[in-house]
Amino acid sequence: MSKGWKVSADQFINEKESIMRMGNVYQIANGYMGYRGTLDEFGLDELVGITIAGIFDRVGDSWREPVNAPNGGYTKLTVDDNEVSALTSLVKRHSQTLGLVNAVFERETVYEVNGKVLTVNTARFLCADKPNIGIIKYSFSVDKKASIKINTGIDCNIWDLNGKHLVDLQLEKNNDALLVQAVTNELRKKVVVAEMIDASFGTEVHEVKNNQNLRVLSLDAAAGKVYTFYKYFSVFTENDSVDGSLTEAAINSVKAVRVVGYEKNLAEHNAAWAKKWAYCDVLIDGDAEAQQALRYSIFQLLIVAPVNGSANSIPARALSGQVYKGAIFWDTEMFMFPFFLYTYPEKAVELMRYRIKTLDGARRKAKTESVGFEGAFYAWESQDDGDDACTYFNIGDPNTGRDLRTHFRDKQVHISGDVAIAMWEYFKLTGDDSLLLEGGAEVILECARFYFSYAYFNRNKNRFEILDVIGPDEYHERVNNNAFTNMVAKATFEIANATVKYLKQNHQEAFNTLITKINIANELPLFVEAEKLLYIPQPDKHTKVIEQFDTYFKLKEISIKELKSKMIHPNEYLGAGQGLAVPTQVIKQADVVMMLNMFKDRYPKEIKKANWEYYEPRTEHGSSLSACAYAMVATEFGNTDFAYEYFLKTAKIDIEAKYKVYVGTIFMGGSHPAANGGAWMTAVFGFGGVKAGDEYVTIDPRLYKKWNALQFNMIYKGNRFNIKITKDEIVIDAEASNRNSCKFIVTGKSLDCAPGKKETIKYG
16 A cells, blocks of 8 residues: 555654644544544543544533543553553554555554563454444464453543543443443433454453453463454444434444454445545645645545434534534535535535534524524534534633633624535535425525624615624634625525525425525515625725725734734734734734635636735734635635645645644644645645536646646536546546536536546646
C-alpha cells in the first residue's frame, strides 16, 4: 500500500499532549461512534474515548455534551505479575498505523519486562456495515517462557470533559458476554455495552474491580509462540430501534459477529469501505504531499458520515471527543455538506434531515431569544433536540479567570440562512424533491419568516436592513449590515420564493397543506418584497472593496503582528467586548471573502481580487474555516500559488495535528471536519473549477502547476461521472448505469454527457 493510503508513527512519545494529539490523528469511526487512536491498555487519563453520535447529557450547570461509552476495547497484560503499559514499561520499539483504505488502526509495541521481551500486535476497526460493532485482533508473544495474565473487557473509567454522564452502572457477566448497563444523568437514557472474546488458550475468571468489568485469562506462554485472541464489542443506546431489549440487542449482536469471525467481518468491512472510496476518492498526480493530506481529509469526512436513517449530523469536532459540546454548527452546511452532496448524497440527505428534525428547536429559539421573533432561528450550537447549547458566557479569559460575554448564540443569525441554502442546494443538484416534501420546504419558509421578523425597514432609504449581528468574523460583535449575513438573508428570501413557485407548479396539494399548517399565506408576498428591497453592501466605486459591515472602514488600521505583540497571554481571545481586535480591522476569519466564495456567480473576478487583497492581510485566521475560503477565491483570479499554500494549510491541519487546543481557557482539541471539507472543496471547486447548478455543471480548471492531473468522482441529478483534468485536456466519463444525459459547460463549450460515454475536451 502506498504512503498515500496510510498514516504511520514509529515511536511512542510518553507526553500527555502528544498522546492527546495522536488520539485525534489515529481515531477511527463509523458514523455511529468514534474511537480515539489510543493504545489498548490506556484509560481515562490518556483520553480514551468512544464517543456516541446523537446522544447528549448534562451534569448540573456544566455544559451539555455527547456521551462517551464504556470502553469495550480495553486490554492490559501482565508478565510475571508485572503490569505492561507504554506509560510505565520499557518500550524498546513502537509503531502504529492508520489505514485510510479501510479505517483499521494497528499498533506493534515491543517491551522489555524483567529481562523478557514482549511483543504486542493489535488491529481494531469499527464495522462500516454494522454500526454498533467494534472488533479487535490482539496478538502477543514473549521471547522466554512467562506467566501471562490478560485483563480484557469493558473499562468504565470514562473520560468526560464536563461531568460523569453515565450513572447507575451495572457490571455483570451474562453467559459468555460481559455486560455494562447504565443511564445518562440528565434524561435517564439507557446505554449498553457488551463484549465477547474468541480465545483458544488460557483459563478464564470473571473480575469486577476498579470500575472495570473484566475477564482475566491466565496462561504459561511458551517462548516464541504467538498467541492471538479476538474481541467483539457492541454499543447500543435508547436512540437505536431494536427488536426486544437493548441488552438483548447488544448481546445478540456480539454473538452474531463472533460466529462470523474476524476475517469475514473484516472482509465485509473492507467491501463497505471500497464502495466509499469508489465514490469519493480524489487523485492528485505529481504531488504526494497534497495527495496524502487530501485523502486523509476525505477519510475524516467518511468516518463521521451519519448512519443511514439516523437523521444525525456531524459535530464541529466530529466524533473525536466531547469538544465544542459535540454540537453542530454552520460548519456542517457550509463546509462538509458540499462534499457529501457531490459524492455521497445518501449521507447529505441525513444532514438535512437533522435540520428538519430540529426545526421545532429552531422555532423555540426564535420565540425566546431577545425580544422574540417568528420562524426558525437555528441554534448556533445544536445538539439532539435543536435547542441552543451555546452559552452567553462561552469563552474564558486566561488573564482574569473570568468568563467572557459573547453573542455567538443570539446574534449569529446567518445560521438559519446557511441551513436554507443547503436545503435548496440538495434539491437543485439531485433533482430529488422528496426532501422538500418531508419537511425541507417548511424549514426554508420558516427561515425566511425569521429573517423577515428580524429585519428592520429603513423608511428613509426604502430598504430592509439586518442589524445587530455577528458575521463569520467573530471578533466584531453586534454590527449592522454585515455583508455576508445580508446576502445570506437575501438568498433565503429568493429560495423561499422559488420553493413556493415550485410547490405550486408541481405539488399543489402538498403546498396547500403546508401553508395551512404553518399559517404563512399572508406572509408570502412579504418575502417577495424583502427579496427586492433587502440592502446588500456594494463594492466601492474606486477601490472595489465591500465594507464588511457599517463603519468597518473607520476602525483602526493595525498589522496582525503588532496586534499580537500586545497579548498578555498566548491563549487570550481577541474578540468579545474588550478583545484586542475589537477596535481594529483585524478579523478572525474570511467574512466578505466567504461571501464572495459562496455567491461566486454574483461578482466578477476584479471584485474578488480587490477584496481578497484588502482583507487577507487583515485576517488572523483564528478559525480553521478561514484558509479554504481564501484559497478558493484566489484560484478564481489566478493566484494559484497562494491558493496552494492555503490548500495545504487546510488539508494538513488534522494529519499534522499542529492546531491550537485552547481558545481562552476552553479546551478545543480534536479533529476539524469542516477544514477537511474545505480541503476537498479547494481541490475540486478551486483547482478543478467545478460548479454545479440546477441545469448544468461548469468546469473551468485552474490546475496547480505542480500537478500533472486531478481526478475525482461526482454525482449530478442522480448520475455518476469520473472527471480527469490534466494540463491540456478534460475527460468526463459517464457511468453506463446513468439514467440520462447531463449538460456540462467545459471552458465555455457546451456538451451533453450520455450514459456510458466518455467525452474529451482540449483546453488551454
